[in-house]
Amino acid sequence: MPEYRLHCFAQSGNSYKAALMLELCGLDWEPVLVRYFDGATRAAEWRSDTNAMGEVPVLEHGGRKLTQSGVILTYLARRAGRFGPENEDEELDILRWMLFDNHKFTSYFATHRFMLSLAGKPSDPAVLSFMRGRVDAALGVVDTYLAKHTFLVGNRATIADLSLAGYMFYPNAETGYDLSLSHPNIHAWRQRLVALPGWKPPYDLMPSALPAT
Amino acid sequence: MPEYRLHCFAQSGNSYKAALMLELCGLDWEPVLVRYFDGATRAAEWRSDTNAMGEVPVLEHGGRKLTQSGVILTYLARRAGRFGPENEDEELDILRWMLFDNHKFTSYFATHRFMLSLAGKPSDPAVLSFMRGRVDAALGVVDTYLAKHTFLVGNRATIADLSLAGYMFYPNAETGYDLSLSHPNIHAWRQRLVALPGWKPPYDLMPSALPAT
Numbered sequence: 001m002p003e004y005r006l007h008c009f010a011q012s013g014n015s016y017k018a019a020l021m022l023e024l025c026g027l028d029w030e031p032v033l034v035r036y037f038d039g040a041t042r043a044a045e046w047r048s049d050t051n052a053m054g055e056v057p058v059l060e061h062g063g064r065k066l067t068q069s070g071v072i073l074t075y076l077a078r079r080a081g082r083f084g085p086e087n088e089d090e091e092l093d094i095l096r097w098m099l100f101d102n103h104k105f106t107s108y109f110a111t112h113r114f115m116l117s118l119a120g121k122p123s124d125p126a127v128l129s130f131m132r133g134r135v136d137a138a139l140g141v142v143d144t145y146l147a148k149h150t151f152l153v154g155n156r157a158t159i160a161d162l163s164l165a166g167y168m169f170y171p172n173a174e175t176g177y178d179l180s181l182s183h184p185n186i187h188a189w190r191q192r193l194v195a196l197p198g199w200k201p202p203y204d205l206m207p208s209a210l211p212a213t
Numbered sequence: 214m215p216e217y218r219l220h221c222f223a224q225s226g227n228s229y230k231a232a233l234m235l236e237l238c239g240l241d242w243e244p245v246l247v248r249y250f251d252g253a254t255r256a257a258e259w260r261s262d263t264n265a266m267g268e269v270p271v272l273e274h275g276g277r278k279l280t281q282s283g284v285i286l287t288y289l290a291r292r293a294g295r296f297g298p299e300n301e302d303e304e305l306d307i308l309r310w311m312l313f314d315n316h317k318f319t320s321y322f323a324t325h326r327f328m329l330s331l332a333g334k335p336s337d338p339a340v341l342s343f344m345r346g347r348v349d350a351a352l353g354v355v356d357t358y359l360a361k362h363t364f365l366v367g368n369r370a371t372i373a374d375l376s377l378a379g380y381m382f383y384p385n386a387e388t389g390y391d392l393s394l395s396h397p398n399i400h401a402w403r404q405r406l407v408a409l410p411g412w413k414p415p416y417d418l419m420p421s422a423l424p425a426t
Contacts, residue, residue, distance in 0.1 A: 070308045102316040107317075
């Protein structure tokens with residue numbers, strides 16, 4: 001059995017953060033499909049045995065079960081010696097961006113995408129519009145920052161970039177954004193991530209949880 | 214001048230997380246009022262000089278400017294030797310709860326409260342209702358967890374508790390929740406935090422940013 005097992009599904013950008021890290025570090029890992037759209041994470045045994053927060057991804061390694069993508073990225077950076085901080089200042093700066101990502105960037109971008117293209121039913125237009133406003137504000141903060149920076153922390157890719165980029169590689173038709181037109185600095189930054197040796201898009205790294213139609 | 218300066222305002226529960234930590238640790242600190250409701254954090258110089266993310270709190274210490282409440286809590290726990298992890302497992306577990314807090318707990322609870330009682334104009338009922346649904350889900354996760362745990366990590370208060378409790382001490386009229394009735398395990402937990410030596414509520418620790426009427 002591979003050393004690392006990632007409970008995940010391809011539509012989950014939070015899963016992708018961990019899957020891409022495992023792949024870029026060349027670690028021995030396998031994806032384990034979570035049938036999210038069939039309700040797997042809402043089941044009582046998932047909540048009691050695997051993750052009280054009811055979310056994916058979950059990483060199994062050496063008897064541990066780790067949840068929250070930011071925790072998994074931090075853990076893997078230490079084990080692999082890649083994409084982590086070089087000193088405390090960088091460590092705190094990486095944490096700062098990962099918290100912003102969870103609070104305002106991935107949080108709204110992923111929810112907006114889900115409502116737009118994955119929920120399976122139309123969303124309330126007022127809620128969708130509110131959410132898009134939040135996404136625009138967060139994208140604006142990051143695009144402005146990346147106008148003057150190659151990566152988020154230091155001059156190299158770190159787990160901060162892998163966290164914020166979790167939902168940056170899904171098709172425009174899913175996300176509702178063509179970032180190459182709307183946010184050119186974000187687009188240039190994600191192209192720098194694509195250029196990393198071993199990079200793959202989400203649907204190439206993990207199995208789909210959508211039921212066959 | 215005090216050793217620590219916290220740019221904050223009393224209505225900000227994210228500021229309160231840092232202010233309460235400073236106070237509980239008995240550190241030499243002073244609050245510096247940010248006139249949020251007059252637009253201080255939207256000003257160009259705030260974004261360029263202080264915080265590209267446009268948020269409070271900001272902690273000044275020894276020439277550093279730290280932003281994101283989770284970063285400030287992590288930094289202070291190390292400096293004060295209080296409320297931090299005792300080993301890597303606890304460190305990762307604290308990070309897990311702080312990320313959940315930023316992603317789903319404080320994030321929605323604070324936004325719902327702002328729309329309900331601080332925005333100064335009525336919110337769209339559909340958006341408010343959507344937000345309340347998200348708050349209810351997050352409160353449910355934490356209340357269920359606290360049915361079997363005294364604190365979030367280990368058997369003592371840590372910065373994970375101080376993070377999630379950031380908005381738990383505002384008046385019911387502001388938050389729209391009477392947690393003593395709706396979520397008894399969360400209520401019992403916050404009472405354990407109130408019992409910590411030196412605890413004070415937000416409006417006693419920081420100046421108000423609301424313009425005098």
